[in-house]
Amino acid sequence: MDSKQAPVHIREKVLETMPQKHPFRFVDAIHTLSTEEISGEYRVTGDEFFFPGHFPGRPTMPGVILIEAMAQVSVVALGIYETMVTGGDLNKVTLFTECDIEFFNVVPPGSKILIHGKKIYFRRGKIKSKAWVTLEDGTLIARGHLAGIGANV
16 A cells, blocks of 8 residues: 555545535544545634533533544545545445544643544455544543444435
8 A cells, every 4th residue: 555645635635525514524634644644633713513511611622522533534534535545436424333532631622633543454445543632732632443434325
């Protein structure tokens, strides 16, 4: 497999191809992308739909949304790129199949999170990745493993 970095127009094509859209897309940009790894970012504005209820007076990005952000980068976007490289069907939607995540810190409004993924395997339309999220200053927020499979829905 080619581990060369994908050019900007390919990274943008991957973002365009992702099925998640506002307000449920938690990746603003892809910085690095190869068949082996990916990194992206999401700016947590504080205007997201979940903050008024999580938690009033102490807004914190929910862990389930952090898992979704990790999945969107390390499973969906990386899986789309792998599918592009191998000539597979881009009309499939990646369904989440597995996660094992540990949390270490919280994400307040106004943060920029960096989301990283490293492919464990991609075969028969299934992808599994090691993923981690940090704040811009390098503070570890969460890490673990996620998997998904391309399906016609």
